[in-house]
Amino acid sequence: MNLTQPLHKALIERPQAEALACGGRRTSWSAFVDRVARLAAVLQQLGLQPGDRVGMLGMNSDHYVVYFHAVWWAGGVINPVNMRWSAAEVAYSLDDCDTRILLVDGHFHAVAAGLRTAAGQGMHSRSLQQLVHWGDGPAPDGFVDGPALVAQATPVDDARRSGDDLAAVMYTGGTTGRPKGVMLSQANLASNVLSANQAATRPVDSVGINCAPMFHVGGMALALQLIQRLCRQVILPGFDELPVLQAIADERGSEIFLVPTMLKRLVEHPQFGSFDTSCMQLVLYGASPIDETLLARARQVLPAAGFCQLYGMTELSPVVTALPAWCHVPGQPADLQRQRLRSVGRAVPIAEVRIVDADDQPVPPGTVGEIVVRGPLVMQGYWGQPEQTAQALRGGWMHTGDGGRMDADGFFYVVDRLKDMIVSGGENVYSAEVENAITQLPQVGMAAVIGVPDDRWGERVHAVVVLRPGAVLTTAELQAHCRTLIAGYKCPRSVEFREALPLSAAGKVLKVDLRAPFWAGKSRNVN
């Protein structure tokens, strides 16, 4: 199995059809493949050997998609760089896997230049040898002019790496400790694309709107899932309500990936009604479940759309479970449907997913434990970290670090990141359970629950809450509500009301940021 195969198919089946639309630029499949084969030639001229890593630091664009495929075509391995990182973190991730060539778009020329020149504080990359301008506008001094070389290059043949050949090193875990380089093979990613396309029924000849960050495995996967089906995709630099609405309406977008917080911003936007979004047929979402109020609103304003949740992680290439469209519409008993909306769905075809206890023994349905996964989607390991790899993959199963349970029908529920579990007075508290209780209050927009230090209980349950515009709620009312739904020790001992929550590029609440002020100078007992 091989990630460049769709390009060869497209050359046969629809060479003149449009593949990519970005910032007014439209690229046919044949022009896309030509650009890939030329950039591959340039990378080889710059010294790329089979298996070498090539980084990219940029906003989403058609250039980013060309970068993925050109590196594979040339025989290399992608290493997309998290654009939210500090220069020190970027340097660490490049040096860790010895990335010598870095492609950079105009937004990050200054950051990238600093990687080569800055001294001290870990901001200087030792491995970096070539900075290549790859984006719009001119190449600055000190950068190889990628577009100019590509224009003159002679296209090379596809190296056709496949199967267990390494395809990507993607760094994760930057929010706690040192980032780890997740090694994914050609077959890891290609089999996951097939499996995810099967698990979520897709519109025929879909037009994808891609606004999820491509340095993240989710945005990359969406791009690959569309390309595998030879569907057109419209690429936006990032998520912003008005450009997304404009793109859906202008390009007749039919498929999109969003996290629920983005979907909420989209459907509640005051100008939503002035765009024709009737073409939208599939809203894929991830990172968290969708709440009933949001789903009802979204179904009302996007009446032709199905909704499908995907749950995954970088180490799993990434899609592991899918909650299909039929779980989002009436037709089941209301209680069951409500319960299912809290689920991440069923395992995708290539994933064996089970719940184990601390001794790695499977537990019965309904019991909470750690979610572990086996199958061709499991990563090859962490770059240069044999011990962490062995620990994560012990017994042949990827240990996700997520707490969860499975019901009798094979639906999985993520209870919490195990490392986010709060231990209060010796009792385990799963934040998601508390958050679910709080968000049932009509006054509440979002809620995040964390453990904060407590002299008596070790940790105490602390809630950070964003109210809906105009809503009023007291701490006592919130606590009283929670006590009607969950055990007393799980109810928040303290509550903080805020205007907004800090979100990661992938739209997840950055609990590490919420916790930081409480834990400064203290050590927290996490695994």
Added chain:
Amino acid sequence: MNLTQPLHKALIERPQAEALACGGRRTSWSAFVDRVARLAAVLQQLGLQPGDRVGMLGMNSDHYVVYFHAVWWAGGVINPVNMRWSAAEVAYSLDDCDTRILLVDGHFHAVAAGLRTAAGQGMHSRSLQQLVHWGDGPAPDGFVDGPALVAQATPVDDARRSGDDLAAVMYTGGTTGRPKGVMLSQANLASNVLSANQAATRPVDSVGINCAPMFHVGGMALALQLIQRLCRQVILPGFDELPVLQAIADERGSEIFLVPTMLKRLVEHPQFGSFDTSCMQLVLYGASPIDETLLARARQVLPAAGFCQLYGMTELSPVVTALPAWCHVPGQPADLQRQRLRSVGRAVPIAEVRIVDADDQPVPPGTVGEIVVRGPLVMQGYWGQPEQTAQALRGGWMHTGDGGRMDADGFFYVVDRLKDMIVSGGENVYSAEVENAITQLPQVGMAAVIGVPDDRWGERVHAVVVLRPGAVLTTAELQAHCRTLIAGYKCPRSVEFREALPLSAAGKVLKVDLRAPFWAGKSRNVN
């Protein structure tokens, strides 16, 4: 990728749900897996080593599906035996790939016993060492009692063969020349299952009716496609109208694979209306296109069903293209829809399909040539036939031997088996084109066109025609009709009216049988 993975998934997700129904016997997923792990133990006790071939000679049954998975679980390779073959052909196929263990159900005990005892005329298998009774009823003398050993066996662990490990040797081409053993790997079959399940949108929690012969790659693939989705399947010994209708009604069957000739017999059966078939949601068909009259009738009597054509061959694991449901319903211009119904559809996700000329050079859309295929679905080769393998796979592409063309939208059309092409007066005549012309006559039920020897033209176009009940048609009327549609040299010079056409187990017209009497003692110029 691995063909036993769905069994591990089922044990986690739905152990108590029903997996197989056959002849009144119902088997849960956990009982299915238990039986697989026990039969694997018995095969190992009988001497099976990793990579050894194990044959099966039997009608369709739940035992057949257990056989597939038990051989893989034990580390072996399946070699399903064509039950229509003569003893000499069976012996040849066993000996060719050194199959030492043969499972046999009650229908074939006598044939199998003869393989061991018969002398001369190639009917004695030299490789065969163990005959294992594997089916209903008692084990006869000289047979290992499979069910009795399985009842006492201790289940073994899955050998978890995967990727390029050999999974199957399947013999094809028995109708002309020596059969060839097509070698398919675990990844060949597993990636094809994923790709075929994606290409044809499947009902949620489908119930499959499996009446296609499992010794054939098509019936096996349907079983694997259902198992991969953890869907229940109802297995019938073979196709017969009343049992199939009964199974659909009693078991709420929602998915079935048929060849159009079977579909026709089903929907035109006088008792069709007395069965509740409203549950049928997906009719997969293959081996030939569906004619408009049949489709209209089928859509009328199966109003909830979508229709999807699959085209494939053993060497391609097997599904290569799919004509999706939307091509079978109004919504396109009538001319386009009529044209599309003659197509085998678009390439499935893992197949690069192109049309080449005699020098293996790609030809433009609309031009007829040979259909060649590349991708992870392509076989490993023909067992013990390096030269035929190199010829079939030259340039890295599987040469199907089928003539075809692609239209500007990437839809493929099979014009004819190249070796069935008729060369008359130096002109190439593709039988399918002539057959399409003939079957547009309302009087015609079926038609097969072959080349027969002709002193003047080398070959002449000869039609064998089955009229609809009560219909009347003369040779002159048929010829006059054809001349309105196709060039004169393509029109049948001679016509023969018959009650029925000889069909293979897979439902294809056996043209080799039609041709035989004309060509006795003569040599035909085929590639």
